[in-house]
Amino acid sequence: MSIKLPKPIADYFEADRERNAEAVARSFTEGAIVRDEGHTYVGQDSIRRWKAGASTKYTYTVEPFMLGSEGSRTVVTSHVIGNFPGSPVDLRYFFIHDGEQITELEIVL
Secondary structure, eight states, rough: OOOOOOHHHHHHHHHHHHHOOOHHHTEEEEEEEETTTOOOOOOOHHHHHHHHHHHOOEEEEEEEEEEEETTTEEEEEHHHESSTTTOOOEEEEEEEEOSSEEEEEEEEO
């Protein structure tokens, strides 16, 4: 199933697919917040380091398959397969974006 993602979210998943931490960071605003695995990352530099660490620690693929909304958040459910504990898993990505860039992302089971 193919879904049409908002541009900043599509840019995020494309950069992640390419393992490009710099491009991932650019898809966020300067003061953006990411919450993942019990940690919070604030700002593009912190987000860049988070994504670079995850991309070198694990090999994985992410396939978004469902798009929805919850209040002001865009919810993307994705099937994630890789060499990490608990693989495969479906994760929910809760995005807030301003139309151009992502301002907030929370990744949960």
